[in-house]
Amino acid sequence: xxxxxxxxxxxxxxxxxxxxxxxxFNWLYARHSSGLFRLRIEDTDRxxxxxxxxxxxxxxxxxxxxxxxxxVVHQFAxxxxxxxxxxxxxxxxxxxxxxxxPAELAERREKARxxxxxxxxxxxxxxxxxxxxxAEIPPVIRLKAPESGETVIEDLVQGTVRVGNEQLDDMVLxxxxxxxxxxxxxxxxxxxxGISHIIRGxxxxxxxxRQTQLYRAMDWQTPxxxxxxxxxxxxxxxxxxxxxxxxxxxxxxxxxxxxxxDNYLLRLGWAHGDDEIISRAQAIEWFDIKNVGRxxxxxxxxxxxxxxxxxxxxxDNRHLVELLRxxxxxxxxxxxxxxxxxxxxxxxxxxxxxxxxxxxxxxxAALYVRPRPxxxxxxxxxxxxxxxxxxxxxxxxxxxxxxxxxxxxxxSEVRALAKAEGVKLGQLAQPLRVAxxxxxxxxxxxxxxxxxxxxxxxxxxxxxx
RNA sequence: GUCCCCAUCGUCUAGAGGCCCAGGACGGAGCCCUCUCACGGCUCAAACCGGGGUUCGAAUCCCCGUGGGGACGCCA
Numbered sequence: 304x305x306x307x308x309x310x311x312x313x314x315x316x317x318x319x320x321x322x323x324x325x326x327x328f329n330w331l332y333a334r335h336s337s338g339l340f341r342l343r344i345e346d347t348d349r350x351x352x353x354x355x356x357x358x359x360x361x362x363x364x365x366x367x368x369x370x371x372x373x374x375v376v377h378q379f380a381x382x383x384x385x386x387x388x389x390x391x392x393x394x395x396x397x398x399x400x401x402x403x404x405p406a407e408l409a410e411r412r413e414k415a416r417x418x419x420x421x422x423x424x425x426x427x428x429x430x431x432x433x434x435x436x437x438a439e440i441p442p443v444i445r446l447k448a449p450e451s452g453e454t455v456i457e458d459l460v461q462g463t464v465r466v467g468n469e470q471l472d473d474m475v476l477x478x479x480x481x482x483x484x485x486x487x488x489x490x491x492x493x494x495x496x497g498i499s500h501i502i503r504g505x506x507x508x509x510x511x512x513r514q515t516q517l518y519r520a521m522d523w524q525t526p527x528x529x530x531x532x533x534x535x536x537x538x539x540x541x542x543x544x545x546x547x548x549x550x551x552x553x554x555x556x557x558x559x560x561x562x563x564x565d566n567y568l569l570r571l572g573w574a575h576g577d578d579e580i581i582s583r584a585q586a587i588e589w590f591d592i593k594n595v596g597r598x599x600x601x602x603x604x605x606x607x608x609x610x611x612x613x614x615x616x617x618x619d620n621r622h623l624v625e626l627l628r629x630x631x632x633x634x635x636x637x638x639x640x641x642x643x644x645x646x647x648x649x650x651x652x653x654x655x656x657x658x659x660x661x662x663x664x665x666x667x668a669a670l671y672v673r674p675r676p677x678x679x680x681x682x683x684x685x686x687x688x689x690x691x692x693x694x695x696x697x698x699x700x701x702x703x704x705x706x707x708x709x710x711x712x713x714x715s716e717v718r719a720l721a722k723a724e725g726v727k728l729g730q731l732a733q734p735l736r737v738a739x740x741x742x743x744x745x746x747x748x749x750x751x752x753x754x755x756x757x758x759x760x761x762x763x764x765x766x767x768x
Numbered sequence: 769g770u771c772c773c774c775a776u777c778g779u780c781u782a783g784a785g786g787c788c789c790a791g792g793a794c795g796g797a798g799c800c801c802u803c804u805c806a807c808g809g810c811u812c813a814a815a816c817c818g819g820g821g822u823u824c825g826a827a828u829c830c831c832c833g834u835g836g837g838g839a840c841g842c843c844a
Binding site: 510 | 769770771772773774775778779780781782791792793794795802803804805806807808836837838839840841842843844
């Protein structure tokens, strides 16, 4: 049987981190099995669905490198088909009209809760005499679910999960206004799209029971289920906004690389031995549902950071300069000019091993594109006492005459002066760093000098002397 | 309340009865390298939720408890 999976978000918000992982697992499984990864937008909730959210989800998936096969299916457009299935069930006697009003149901539910009974619908319309039907109430259509026995699902992650049918009530298929409910739409769409494996969040596990009953009622083959554990916040509770339940675009803005986020998400609930850094190609080769863990994982920014730092170091310098552009623009108020970008590219080796995110990288890279005179950090300025300034002035004179402007040659020059003045290298290098970068922290000061060039270095030294 | 699921270092996890007085990674502590900060290298601290079984032998299997999570809509 060919593998066809789907990612089916509802467009009521951005693509959040949990959804991103579900999409990733589906995508990986499809690519691993040479199957299809379909995308379905579940927009049947007209009040909450927005075009902007759909766009954000598509963009998020693209940014993560998760491409989908075929056309995007919009669920709402298929409502007539869903209703048709419900009517077929009604015609074959496997569904029935129910005239209980929402108010009545809520009241009974409240009563049941107070008495500690099961909350489900009591099936009172199931065997109703047609002559007692209230003409003024438009009915909903409910499924005639089995009243005894049990419904069992063989879940690829959770194993065999069973529930007594007395726990499940007769779910609504069609609302009073004739529109289908989610549970029906999902089953019909998954069937019509030929979905072979449903990989989705654990929160849908109990839905799977009802959906299985629907498949049975239609005499359709049920797909394989794989309910993956949810991602929790650092406190173990549901992932909240402040704990990382953000849209993927928020991660982009924080300066994370998509490959880092993918790698991180992949390792949340899935492992391949001791491997931590896993390339896209390896992930496709190795990914299998049976390696997915059963317990929920907590979201941890520190680990994401370290992965991001790794991929940052791995990244091509020219590419990094491009990725950095929007961050620098935001930081400096304008994009770096052509000369600036050349310096950035040349200084990138030293910069990128010191940053965890593009945002941090931009902050440290700014030293190469900021115009003179540099603003000095308070802690840095404190290092520039009278002695230091005078020494720097002498260094300036020396550098003016320096025959070569390479990192190695510059190091010799600086070391020679330190020796001549009888001070340690650090006593000269740190003030120099302050003069050239405005900070006490930077890449190798000799690398900075080489990248900045003679004129700029001399200028920056003069600025503080 | 009812039903379902889960349970190894702080976190992510390896572990599919003996290879485990439990391994890796992140984070933490320390040392080395060193012009600062990083990177890198080395070292250390740190876990099988509790109790019963099964077995010659259990982190691994079963039961109970406890803790956490999820689901119970004419939302998706």
